Ligand SMILES: Nc1ncnc2c1ncn2[C@@H]1O[C@H](COP(=O)(O)OP(=O)(O)OP(=O)(O)O)[C@@H](O)[C@H]1O
C-alpha cells in the first residue's frame with residue numbers, strides 16, 4: 001500500500017495544503033473518491049472548485065452540499081463501498097454559524113449577523129478563510145457522521161498562513177484598538193456623543209456615518225466572541241495534531257513551490273503534525289511514442305503544420321525529460337507521488353479516475 005493509500009484507509013482527518021493553483025482541490029477530491037471506494041464514509045470539504053468540478057461532485061449550482069451517487073462513481077470507474085458527501089466551504093456561512101455558536105447571547109448574535117459591516121467586510125478580513133476551513137473541519141468532525149473528513153485548504157504562501165491564521169483573526173477581533181473604541185461606549189459616551197470628537201468627525205466625513213456606526217456596532221458585538229473563537233481554534237489545532245490526522249502536501253515542480261513543500265514538511269513535523277504524503281502534481285511525463293505514431297493515419301496537415309507540431313513535440317520532450325530527471329533527483333531526498341499533467345483541466349469524475357493509478 002502506498003503512503004497515501006494508507007492515509008485514506010486509516011486516518012480520520014486528512015488535510016491537503018500547498019501554494020496557489022498546484023492542485024489541492026483536484027487531489028483532495030481524488031482522495032475522497034478513493035476513501036469511499038475503500039468503504040469509508042467520507043466527507044470532502046472543498047474550497048472554490050471550478051463549477052464543472054463541483055457539478056461532477058454532485059453539488060448543484062447555488063447549493064452548498066452534495067453527494068456523489070454510487071452510479072456516477074461507478075460510471076467513472078470507481079467501485080464505491082460507502083457514501084461520499086461533499087460540502088463547499090463557504091466562509092460566510094461558516095462564520096455565521098460560528099457567531100451563533102460563540103456569541104454571548106442570541107441577541108448579540110443577531111446584532112452581529114444583521115450588521116452591514118459584518119455583511120460586507122467580514123469575509124475579507126485576513127485569515128477568515130483559513131479560520132473557517134479549520135472551523136468547518138472541527139464541526140464536521142464533531143458531528144461524528146463520517147469515518148474520514150478531507151479538508152481542502154485555501155492557497156497558502158507560508159505554512160503559518162493556515163496554521164496561525166485562526167489565532168491571528170481572533171486577535172484582530174479582540175484587539176485593543178477596537179476594544180478602546182468599544183470602551184468609549186462603556187464610559188457612556190454613547191455613539192452620538194462619540195462623534196462629537198473632532199477626529200471622529202473627520203473620519204465620519206470620509207467614510208460616512210453609517211459605516212462608522214456599523215463598525216462600532218460590529219466590534220462591540222464581537223466583544224467576548226474572540227475568546228470563544230480562540231478556544232475553537234485551539235481545539236482545531238489539537239485535532240490536527242492528533243494521531244488520527246495527517247497532512248498531504250501538494251506541490252508543482254516549480255522551484256519555489258518545491259522549496260515551500262520541503263520547508264513545510266520540516267515545519268509541520270517540528271510542530272507535532274503528521275505529514276502522511278507529498279504529491280508532485282502536473283509533472284510532464286516523457287512520451288514513449290514518437291509523434292508520428294500519435295498522429296492519425298495519413299495526417300499531413302496543411303503546409304507547415306506538421307513541422308510546427310514536430311518542433312513543439314521536440315520542445316515538450318526536452319522539458320519532460322528535464323522534469324523526469326528532476327523527479328529522480330528528488331526521490332533521493334524524500335518520498336512522494338508524482339501525478340502527470342493530464343493535458344486539460346480535471347473536471348469530470350472520469351478525469352479524476354485517470355489520475356488514480358499515480359497515487360494508489
Ligand atoms: N494533474 C492535472 N492535470 C491537468 N490539470 C490539472 C491537474 N491537476 C490540476 N489541474 C488543473 O489545474 C487547475 C488548478 O487545480 P486546483 O483547483 O485543484 O488547484 P488548487 O491548488 O486547489 O488551486 P487554488 O490554490 O486556487 O485553490 C484546475 O484547472 C485543474 O483542473
Ligand SMILES: [Mg+2]
Nearest residue numbers: 024025047048
Ligand atoms: Mg483549490
